[in-house]
Amino acid sequence: MEPAKIIEHSGGVIGVSWLLIALPLLGAAFLLLGGRKTDKFGHLLGVATAVASFVVGVLVFLQLLGFDPAERRRAVPLYDFIPGLTKMGLLVDPLSISFVLLITGVGSLIHIYSIGYMAHDPNRRRFFAYLNLFVAAMLLLVLADNYIGLYVGWEGVGLASYLLIGFWQHKPSAATAAKKAFIVNRVGDFGLAIAIFTIFTAFNTVSFAGVMESGADPSQGTLTAIGLLLLLGACGKSAQLPLQSWLLDAMEGPTPVSALIHAATMVTAGVYLVTRSGAMFFPEGSTAAIAVTIVGVATLLAGAIIGTAKDDIKKALAGSTMSQIGYMMLAAGIGPAGYAFAIAHLITHGFFKADMFLGAGSVMHGMNDEVDMRKYGGLRKVMPITFATFLVGYLAIIGFPLLSGYFTKDGIIESAMEYSSTLGWLAVLGAGITGFYMSRLVFMTFFGKKRWEADAHPHESPAVMTWPLIILSVGSIFLGGFLIVGNRFMTFLGPAVGQPEHLPSFHPFSVPGLVTLALVAAGAALAWFKYGAAEVPVTAPRGSFLTTFARRDLYGDALNEALFMRPGQWLTRLAVFFDNRGIDGLVNGIAAGIGGTSGRLRRVQTGFVRSYALSIFIGAAILVGAWFVVGNL
């Protein structure tokens, strides 16, 4: 089934859905411009705008549900900057509203959590301003009805991500990580920008509706190029191979940032982009779509392997995020059969990953911001709520039967299996590795002997931090089943992205499903023997070649440095040389020429009225003369 037509909408809550973006944006502007005067209530205002945006989101969702499924794609025109060229509007449809609810819902919880987590930070107000800015930009990204609006949001989240990774900029590592994220994303953003230019050239419009309904028929090569460039953009934002290197370093940011931006929402923007453009640029079986699946599978394995070797709890979780987004990419590349699973997994992942990140934050909060899991151990007794909620998230991500991740990940594996058995089995293998590294993380943190530093006094976090955890873990339990069973989500999303002719049915006991479960169980058991039952050394052992390979992020940074950084530095030096010698000379020469002309011409302005009159006279004579010349031509 093709996506439904987009209908112009006015009235109701949907008519004012711009409020979704405006509220957090105003919050950010107020907090940033208000300065220190708003320190006292800054965090509360930040929470209020996010929650208000969530309430609007729910109302919009309810109004949308009131329409016939085929009429659930609503365009809300906002603003016409240059008539006929740049029309800005919002597109409220099942796909965007799913994101809106995730962003504002999980976003609000993380805002609330941050009140506690950042309580002792002198710059808490600024932190909330940036969080608000992020929410506004992310909402623009998913709500824009055209690629330019999407791009503005895309850059906006990039900016917010940069500001938040480097929030503790007094730490050199944080400043470097922020810069790295920004630069790596620049590569992807460049791809997206060129993709949009190409779209405009080929279709003469940048709106989703315009591209979909345009009569233009660009060549297959153009379409593939656009698809691959969009994929490059998606890879940057979603930390997919080969632009994955920034995500692990991004963990330098405060943990709520890692939860909101680098796990639940922003890094899924690539999946959104591919799904949104799916019908246009990633048709089933096209080169671009195949590239998407390959990138997805490669990343899901790479992320999982990196996750096995990290001792830093946040970096292990970051590897896992990469890997899970790889699953989503894989599903998004499959086509209409995969979209619903990609987005459903995205949503459930938003819940359980945010749950675990916030749980990790809660652990760090109690452990003097220690992130090395080798210095944890046995924390389940001192942090019961954190432990229980983390356990739920853990069971969800490894696909423990009947929890959220079980349904959505199984859906992806099943549809991948149908699409290509090679990719399917690789995805199964990834699930097995997930079972291992997530179990390792849980055992090292919450089980075994205490390996705490002498000055650590772990304690449970305050209620303002634990309640968000509890709510998120409830979502991690039930959401997957709710969305997948009976194809509820697929039929909901269908009008926006298209759906397959035959809806898949859920087999609890298919072969791949059972193999997955077995592999996950084996992985967990292996982790138990190595990290649960056995002693965990406080300093990391040297490890084999493979361990080093995983620890060093599969040599991704080394590769980047050798291939791009050092040649890039040489190129910069060369460019600076030519710039100084050649281009500056030319530019300064022109400027000096104009300046000199100005200085010389200025002398004509003598201040004597007689010479002015003479210039008028001469001018008139020239004009008369010119008329004779032109008139007699």
Next chain:
Amino acid sequence: MNGTIPAPTIEYALLAPMLVVFGAAIIGVLVEAFAPRYLRSAIHKPLTLLTLAGAFVITIWQARTGIPTTPSAMGAVAVDGPALFIWGTILVLAFVSVLLINDEGHFVASAAAVPGSAEEERALTEGATHTEVYPLVLFAVGGMLLFPAANDLLAMFVALEVMSLPLYLLCGLARRRRLLSQEAAVKYFLLGAFSSAFFLYGTALLYGYAGSVDLAKINTALGSVGGQDTLLYIGVAMLGVGLLFKIGAAPFQAWKPDVYQGSPTPITALMASGTLVAAFGALLRVFWVALGGLEWSWTPIMWGVAILTMVVGAILAITQTDIKRMLAYSSIAHGGFLLIGVVALGNNQQQNASALSALLFYLVAYGFTTVGAFAVVTTVRDAGGEAWHLSRWAGLGKRRPLVAVVFSLFLLAFAGIPLTSGFFGKYAVFQAAVAAGATPLVVVGVVSSAIAAFFYVRVIVLMFFSDPAADGPSVVIPGGTWAVGAVAVLATVVLGVFPQPVLDLAHTAAQSLFVR
């Protein structure tokens, strides 16, 4: 029948905005003559503002009740769509400028006193203010209204003089730097008279050619009269000199920096906005209604003038160190951009409407921004009056951020940065010119814009990235100036973000074109 002169028919209702302004100006003269000195200011201020507002309301009402399609007052005045739009623009800009004039300290106490004399001292200590300003402004505004609406060359000449003579006087009334002000007035008067002579001579020659001073009849004659081309060419060229002088197009721009600098700044604001709008209205009417059939021959010449004007304006502005002179050169350069729009006029009805609406929009956008910029100039003051030298503006952004930000906004609008009104003015004019095949002209326009951006941005850099001097100027913002600044900021931003309503309005006005 012999000896009887038929009474002319005058459509008083149509001419009402002008009549109201002129009537109020005459009342203003009576106030000067009979009201006691201490009451004059209290009468003039509300009278002038109410007059301008009333005339604006009448103009709106006229535009809503239906735009006449034939000239009125026996063919002497044409109240058509563009004329009404221009009237509205001039009246609003004049209103805003009068708010600026209302604030104290701009005008000399006793204009007749020799600068520095004991007589002047006495007037100053008495606290006398020069209330003649108000009727003079109203006369000038009346002339501005008639100028673009005049449908024959004689009426246009009368309007030109009615507009100019009060302005010559007003230029000489600055309270500070009086010698400079008086010099500006004399220069403006001499050169203005010189150019008026050109205008009048051109009118005479064209009458000799066509046998009429009526614009439409001149156009008809273009096709039928043969063998008189010498008269025609010299006449058109002379007429052109008179009109281009008022716009400040090169090579007739020399007066502008001196006059803009020397005049009291509120009067500069009025001239830079109102006079420019009126003069462009008249220029368009003459070249489109009277010389439309001659388009093939004036277009290349207008190309040359436009290019020269843009380049001279932009290049000379670079080395200016005086803020008012810099704004004057900027105004010259903008005159050049507007001339691009004049060139874009052609024989195609649709093309004409789009070029005309672009011009009208540009005039509105530029008018507001320029009044706002001069309003800011009045607020930055030294002990001896306004601080004009650019070095005095250094570090203003640190001491008075709001003023500096507002001024930067105006400068960015002059430069044509998107999301300001200046962007859309340029965009519309350039688009119309490209559609008319004047792409090379647009290229020159863009290059001059780039050069111009340099000196706009330089001022911004100076304000925000230089350290303020220890004895820097003080910033005084009286109520009226504050309101002017607010209106100008609003117009600059709104026209840059939501230009469509005004563009539509300009388009509707332009759709009916000038009546022939």
